[in-house]
Amino acid sequence: MKPVKPKYEKLLAAIGLTIETARQNALRAINTELVKANWEIGRHIVEFEQQGKERAEYGSDLLTRLSKDLRQRYGNGFGRRNILDMRRFYLAYQKWQTVSAKLSWSHYIVLISVSDDTGRKFYEKYAINDKLSVRDLERQIDASLFERLALSKDKKGVLQLSKKGYIVSDPAEIVKDPYVLDFLKIPQSHRMSEKALEQKIIDNLQQFLLELGKGFTFVARQYRISLRNKHYSIDLVFIIAF
Amino acid sequence: MNLYLNYFKTEESVEGDNEPIGIILSAEKDEVLVEYAMGGISNKIFVSKYQLYLPDKKQLQKKVKAIMEGK
Numbered sequence: 254m255k256p257v258k259p260k261y262e263k264l265l266a267a268i269g270l271t272i273e274t275a276r277q278n279a280l281r282a283i284n285t286e287l288v289k290a291n292w293e294i295g296r297h298i299v300e301f302e303q304q305g306k307e308r309a310e311y312g313s314d315l316l317t318r319l320s321k322d323l324r325q326r327y328g329n330g331f332g333r334r335n336i337l338d339m340r341r342f343y344l345a346y347q348k349w350q351t352v353s354a355k356l357s358w359s360h361y362i363v364l365i366s367v368s369d370d371t372g373r374k375f376y377e378k379y380a381i382n383d384k385l386s387v388r389d390l391e392r393q394i395d396a397s398l399f400e401r402l403a404l405s406k407d408k409k410g411v412l413q414l415s416k417k418g419y420i421v422s423d424p425a426e427i428v429k430d431p432y433v434l435d436f437l438k439i440p441q442s443h444r445m446s447e448k449a450l451e452q453k454i455i456d457n458l459q460q461f462l463l464e465l466g467k468g469f470t471f472v473a474r475q476y477r478i479s480l481r482n483k484h485y486s487i488d489l490v491f492i493i494a495f
Numbered sequence: 496m497n498l499y500l501n502y503f504k505t506e507e508s509v510e511g512d513n514e515p516i517g518i519i520l521s522a523e524k525d526e527v528l529v530e531y532a533m534g535g536i537s538n539k540i541f542v543s544k545y546q547l548y549l550p551d552k553k554q555l556q557k558k559v560k561a562i563m564e565g566k
Contacts (some may be wrong), residue, residue: 369556371563400555408563424516424539431544432520439547478502487499493513 285354288361292352294336295343316340341365345373356380359387363394371415372399378418389463396433396464405430419467427466427493436460451488468494500538514538520545 302315316336323331345365346352356364360380367373376399380390402419403411421427437453439445445453454461455474462469469491476487496517503515516539524544533540 369559372559395549397550397552397555400552400559401550403559403562404555406562408565411559411562424513425541428516428518428541428543430524430541431546431550433550434545434547435549437547441547443547478499480502485498493516 281354284357288352288354288356288358289349291339291358292343292346292349295339295341298336298340299343338362338365353377353381355384357387360385360390363387363391367394367399371411374415375399375418378416382418382420383467392436392460392463396435401429401431401433421467424493427468429464429466432464434461434464436464447488454489465491470494496540497536497538500540504538516541518543 298315298319316333320331320333320336323336342361342365352361356377364373364377364380367376376390376394379385379393379398385393398419399414402414406414434454436457437450439450439453451474458471462471470493472490472492473487474489476490478485478487496519500515500517508515519540519542521542521544524542529542533542
């Protein structure tokens, strides 16, 4: 029986891979359909609103009324807030081709909260390229990543940033000023020792890496260097891969 | 920091590595002091402030807008 075993393992692995791939594809297809449907709903509403006469009849109650009727027929998921998001989504992405299949509806809800076009494009590219989770994307928008990167650039640089997303080519570009460490949840007035701050950073390493920026990998804390029997320690050491 | 960077350059870096960079996080930052402290050092050392709260988004957006409008 023994020689059969590795072959059997291979069979099992191949079937497993097929199942997982199929599941992932199905999820992706569902997501694309969902985003597309929401986009269409937004389009229907905007086009309806643009027919001036009818609009006056319903006024600003349109969304409330729609929400009520849709919920009755199609269940939850059509709250006023959701319908408002679909409408905003369409207004931000009027060409369907500009919507990426790589992002989920939840990503897009977060993205449309960015009112400025240049900024939104930046976050969108960044989320696609780095496969950002919705949570990480939200955090980067809250922490004004785009603005902080943009401030060290001229107009051309900002446009480039918007077009390409978060792409780093020069070490000077990865250094931010300031670093936003709100996730350490230290009260502002609190004076903290270096050691304690370092510990907090280690406790929240994942978020710290996100804040440091692209390509950072943690190597060590208190990295020891010995020179002529004298010892030095580097607080934190990282490798950066571009 | 300069010592650390020189050490890494000679002892740790392998071929193809970029030069190491050093980032000093500080609660306060005095531009003039930083300039004097870093003068003449060829290693890439950056001094950045850290803050424990989210930045004022509106303020930053205004500044970016000014860049885009060429002010």
